[in-house]
Amino acid sequence: MTTNAAQTIDPNRQPVLSVSHLTTSFLVDGEWRSVVKDISFDVMPGETVAIVGESGSGKSVTSLSIMRLLARASSRIEGSIGLNGRDLLSLPEAEMRRVRGKDIAMIFQEPMTSLNPIFTIGRQISEALTCHGNLSRVDAKAETIRLLEKVRIPNASSRFDEYPHQFSGGMRQRVMIAMALASRPKLLIADEPTTALDVTIQGQILDLIKVLQEEEGMSVLFITHDMGVVAEISDRTIVMYRGEAVETGRTDDIFHRGRHPYTRALLSAVPRLGSMKDQPQPLRFPSVDIHTGERSEPKPLADTVDHGKTPVLEVKNLVARFDLRGGLLGRPTGAIHAVENVSFALSQGETLSLVGESGCGKSTTGRSIMRLIDPRSGEIRLDGYDVMKLNAVELRRMRRSIQMIFQDPFASLNPRMTIGAAVAEPFIEHRLGSRGEAREKAADLLERVGLKADMMSRYPHEFSGGQRQRICIARALALDPKVIVADESVSALDVSIKAQVCNLLMDLQQSLNLSYLFISHDMAVVERVSHRVAVMYLGEIVEIGPRASVFENPQHPYTRKLMAAVPVPDPSRRGIRRNLAVDELKSAVRPVGYITPRRQYREVSNGHLVRMEEVA
Structure with a gap:
């Protein structure tokens, strides 16, 4: 169930952040080169303003300029940056250090590089509290546990003394949010905080930021390239292109009445879940000329799948496990069951997508098929090769395919x-x-x-x-291969570049009759490029079938959870809560001698199979 709790902004109040004619330059080969050019905007109390654009547009440099985190020797910041009436550019460095974390806080894109790996989570958050307040160690620990609970980390008190590597990516990002909130800042800058996360974790983090914003009454400057995220979280949007703000306005105006060609190009590249209804084949993304704004609609693609012929790739009961050892003698203490009894076939000219969260076994499946890692058991047949039985010379020859x-x-x-x-x-x-x-x-x-x-x-x-x-x-x-394993090959790309690379892959499939094993966690992209879809959870396929059948009639709860978490590029959803469960993905570690339960599947429709409950 979702709830709607849109924020009401009082336009008569003074802005928390006021940026006027900001220009940031870097010293390159003895010359000053501007990468942010004459940017001006305000952030009101309780408001979320999004800065959106592709890599290199100047979004992150804008945020680092506001925080004054750029190297003084090689950077120059001009203009004015006011925080609650104080000009940040005129403050001495010692005073600016007191502002950072207390009045203005920042969440970075990659939490693992932001957290110190040799200190516990509790100590790092407590440090933020003691630096900006006069709390004792006992009080700081109590407040840290309260913050961890506030950002929905399960068993917060027991995880106080754990280290960053013991947390998942989504939980590490929650720790960064807790640290940012420690001193109750008036402004939170979130720089691509969800880009590297799985879609379900991304949904949880977006919900969390919305809830905390309401509870704390803080303003948010949200930096991203994902227009779906922008639609769901921001009141106003600034579109940046090559260091300039090319369009600014309320988010619904930007989405429905965007004028600049670059804005329309960004919006056209956003995959919309459900847009492939009644489309029998994968469909290229539309393209928009960023100079003229002219949009070209994609033409339907021809059917490249060789129906009825022998599959180019067959996988049966694939099992891949990694032993865990401990004790003085290094004896096995358990195993990571990364892939368990996975079976599927891939036809010539077909795209089969493996989807699921990090740790579900997608990439291990792809690497096992190529024998980059050695599976424990199962059958893999590729273009006439029995992959599991190949020696080193034969394996090298097989990889041409x-x-x-x-x-x-x-x-x-x-x-x-x-x-x-x-x-x-x-x-x-x-x-x-x-x-x-x-x-x-x-x-x-x-x-x-x-x-x-x-x-x-x-x-x-x-x-x-x-x-x-x-x-x-x-x-x-x-090597003129017949099969390509694309392992999250577009997940790190900007939205418009992602669309271009996906279009390229589909064009190459049409011209070369390639088969793709497309590994991804992005359900909206998967819907666009796939013939069939297999959903993986804890090393097992829980649902597999034709793309239209799986997306229009999802049967397994996990499939529905993945689809519910996809950001929708519709500003009317501003303030909606998905209320996704915040539990981490369950562990795939099993004790020595563990026997995987026998699974049964029921057929929903032709070729659409869903895993049933465990059978004794």
């Missing part, structure tokens, strides 16, 4: 190798031709993925995130 695209393209590319060499390397290593032929192949592949052949001499750091992912796609195509 299946390639993988990883989530982080920068970590996937050698920073010392030009992209031309990186794309050509698989062709050379498998001895498919001469170096000249490899270079020609690399140039052709770069053109095919929307880059230029004359870029071959550049290095990975000279490309944007979206361009680097295109390079990784080109490299995956170098």
Whole structure:
């Protein structure tokens, strides 16, 4: 059940934050280059203002300028930043340190890099309390436990002495929120606080920020590139493009009457859950020219699936476990049951999506199929290969038929190798031709993925995130594979870049008849690109079937939970609470000798299977 608790803003009150003509520049090669250009906006008491734009638009630099966290030697901040009438740019550094955390607090995108791994959670939050108040250690501990309970961390008192690595990503982000709230700030800056989180955890964090804002009466400056999140949380929105605010207004006006072409381009790239109804095939994202605002609607894609033929990939009863050892002798104490009795088939030209939260076994399934890790048992047949029985030489030959695209393209590319060499390397290593032929192949592949052949001499750091992912796609195509495992390959990308890369993958499927095992937690993207969908929970498939059947008639509670958590780009949902359970994903660790219960599935419709309750 959802509740509506929209915030009422008094326009006659003085702003908590007033930013006027903010210009931030960095010293590059002896010259000052502006990355934020003449930005002005106010944040009223109790109001949420969203700054939205793609990577490099100047969103985070704006927030760091407000907090004065930029290096003074290489940065220059001009204009005025007023917090409750005080000019932050004129304050001495010692006074600014007292403002940070007490009057204005910030939540960063990646909580693990924001928390000190050698100190307990309790100590780090207590430190924020003692720095800005005169609390004793006992009182600080009591207040810390109260804050942990306030941000809905289960068993808060027992987790006071735990370390950051003992918390999940969503729970670490809750700890960061608790730390930010410790001194009851008037303004909370949330810089991409949900981008790296699973969709259900993201929904919980958004609900939490809304509730805490009402309880504490604080203002929020929310920075994101996700227009669905913007619609659900913000009263007003500022759209940034290349350091400038190109459009500002109430969120419903931005969404329904956005004027700037870039605003319309951002909105067109947002996948909307339910938009694929009556669409038999995957559908490309629409494109909007960011200069003219002209929108081109996608044409229906042809059916690429070879129906009735032998599947290119068959997986039966796949089991992958990781032993846990302890004690002086390092004996097994249990095992992580990462993948349990997973079975599916993938036809030529088909996209099967594996969806679920972090830790459900999606990526382990993909890596097991490629034998990047060795499964415990099961059958894997790929393009005529019995994958489980291959030796090292045969395994190398098999991998010509299946390639993988990883989530982080920068970590996937050698920073010392030009992209031309990186794309050509698989062709050379498998001895498919001469170096000249490899270079020609690399140039052709770069053109095919929307880059230029004359870029071959550049290095990975000279490309944007979206361009680097295109390079990784080109490299995956170098061996002319039949199957590509796309492991969260678009989850870290900006919304418009995500749409472009998804369109590229669908175009390549049409032209090369590729099969995709598309691993993701983004249900809205999965609905757009998939022929079939398999939902995983704790290492097992709980629901599998044709995309239309699963999305229009979800049967398993976990499937419905995933779909309910997807942010909807509709400002009328402002203030809605999903009331999602805040429990962490259950552990997949099992004791030695644990036997997985036998599972049964019922068929809802043709090819749509749902796991039933445990059978003794």
